Amino acid sequence: MKKKLIKKYKNLFPDFIINLYHNYLFFLDRKKKEKDYKQILYETQTHYNDVEKSIRNKGNSKINFASYVIFDSTFCGYGLMDLMLQNESKYSPKIVIIPDTSRGNINMIKQYKQTKDFFINKYGEKYVLDGYNLDNNEFIDLSDQFDIVYCANPYDNMVNKIHSINYLRTKNILPIYISYGYHVDKYCYNSILPLLEISLFWKVFADNKIAYNDYKKYELIHGKNVFLSGYAKMDQLEEFKKIQSSKKIIVIAPHHTVNMATLPLSNFKDNYDFILDLPKLYPEIKFIFRPHPLLFTTMINEGIWTSEQVNEYIDKLKLLNIDYSIGGDYLKIFAQSDAIIHDCASFVAEYLYTGKPCCFFAKKDYKKYFSKIGKKCLKYHYITKNREEICKFIEKNVLGENDYLAKKRDSFVKSNLAINYPNVSQIILDKITLV
Numbered sequence: 001m002k003k004k005l006i007k008k009y010k011n012l013f014p015d016f017i018i019n020l021y022h023n024y025l026f027f028l029d030r031k032k033k034e035k036d037y038k039q040i041l042y043e044t045q046t047h048y049n050d051v052e053k054s055i056r057n058k059g060n061s062k063i064n065f066a067s068y069v070i071f072d073s074t075f076c077g078y079g080l081m082d083l084m085l086q087n088e089s090k091y092s093p094k095i096v097i098i099p100d101t102s103r104g105n106i107n108m109i110k111q112y113k114q115t116k117d118f119f120i121n122k123y124g125e126k127y128v129l130d131g132y133n134l135d136n137n138e139f140i141d142l143s144d145q146f147d148i149v150y151c152a153n154p155y156d157n158m159v160n161k162i163h164s165i166n167y168l169r170t171k172n173i174l175p176i177y178i179s180y181g182y183h184v185d186k187y188c189y190n191s192i193l194p195l196l197e198i199s200l201f202w203k204v205f206a207d208n209k210i211a212y213n214d215y216k217k218y219e220l221i222h223g224k225n226v227f228l229s230g231y232a233k234m235d236q237l238e239e240f241k242k243i244q245s246s247k248k249i250i251v252i253a254p255h256h257t258v259n260m261a262t263l264p265l266s267n268f269k270d271n272y273d274f275i276l277d278l279p280k281l282y283p284e285i286k287f288i289f290r291p292h293p294l295l296f297t298t299m300i301n302e303g304i305w306t307s308e309q310v311n312e313y314i315d316k317l318k319l320l321n322i323d324y325s326i327g328g329d330y331l332k333i334f335a336q337s338d339a340i341i342h343d344c345a346s347f348v349a350e351y352l353y354t355g356k357p358c359c360f361f362a363k364k365d366y367k368k369y370f371s372k373i374g375k376k377c378l379k380y381h382y383i384t385k386n387r388e389e390i391c392k393f394i395e396k397n398v399l400g401e402n403d404y405l406a407k408k409r410d411s412f413v414k415s416n417l418a419i420n421y422p423n424v425s426q427i428i429l430d431k432i433t434l435v
């Protein structure tokens with residue numbers, strides 16, 4: 001009924017009236033959730049107080065810490081792992097690979113293997129545990145082995161029940177959340193911050209002051225479990241150095257939202273062929289194709305492409321000497337590149353840390369989908385709305401090195417984004433260390 005009403009009268013009212021109505025409905029819905037979940041939220045936080053006391057009473061025992069990870073590309077715990085591995089007399093860290101159960105069995109197995117292989121290569125088999133048995137399709141509950149669990153994704157509808165936050169909250173565990181992406185779009189505070197799961201964490205670590213205030217405004221428990229730490233994911237960027245290259249390197253990063261009405265950012269469906277033209281237009285540039293990890297899965301699931309078409313496209317990229325980058329940590333690519341062309345949400349903030357020119361490939365009315373911090377970040381991007389403008393960015397701002405936003409961008413990052421950078425992980429570790 002609400003949707004029909006909006007559709008009928010949309011053209012009769014200005015956007016701000018429609019937005020006021022949406023906000024009114026949103027806060028009514030949140031109030032209802034606060035009432036419905038009042039008891040479970042109270043019981044959970046009371047339970048965490050008891051768990052804290054239990055961990056503190058362990059005395060000099062190690063803190064058994066786990067990272068529950070679905071996607072290697074959204075993992076923000078590298079800094080935490082490194083710090084804990086430097087002090088294994090005090091910490092026993094593990095990576096638990098858990099499957100994505102929301103996008104079909106084929107994708108679940110493929111992603112599980114990819115994520116597991118990545119972390120074994122990075123840390124060794126000793127530190128990587130299975131949350132799923134591929135041979136007999138069994139989900140494995142390891143929760144009784146840990147004191148604190150970092151959940152790299154906060155969505156219970158993506159995982160099996162025994163890997164959910166709603167399940168972990170009932171155990172003698174303190175679950176924490178470190179945001180895997182900047183809250184640069186309105187989808188975050190309309191759809192993510194009010195999630196029950198966010199309010200069920202023991203600690204949530206906010207990236208910046210605006211995000212911290214958003215938690216207070218939109219979270220069901222109004223930020224009571226939120227701590228302003230800074231953005232942990234970017235800590236590792238400091239470790240990577242630019243490698244000298246005879247060619248400029250540009251990252252092409254399309255988002256996965258090809259058919260997402262609530263966040264229609266991705267231009268890939270209409271411009272995939274243009275990406276293939278770039279090496280021909282600019283042979284003096286090396287291009288790296290770094291799609292969102294869900295882009296091709298979405299293209300297949302939405303019936304836009306078949307798996308054969310996806311494979312054909314990837315083959316074409318390779319034939320044109322476009323590097324195809326998937327999985328793992330992309331910060332090394334950021335550090336070694338000279339610029340980015342993208343329509344990804346998180347990269348709106350993340351790539352600014354590099355100090356290099358950023359091109360945002362914008363769709364019509366793109367600003368209305370971005371949050372306050374997102375709009376601020378976009379001011380330090382070169383906004384392009386068509387292929388001709390992208391070519392202009394490449395020729396003028398990259399090859400011509402006319403990066404006239406550089407100084408203002410650097411000042412903005414230092415003042416607004418890079419809070420506690422590159423020591424955010426240490427601040428988080430200090431906050432969760434109870435023994």
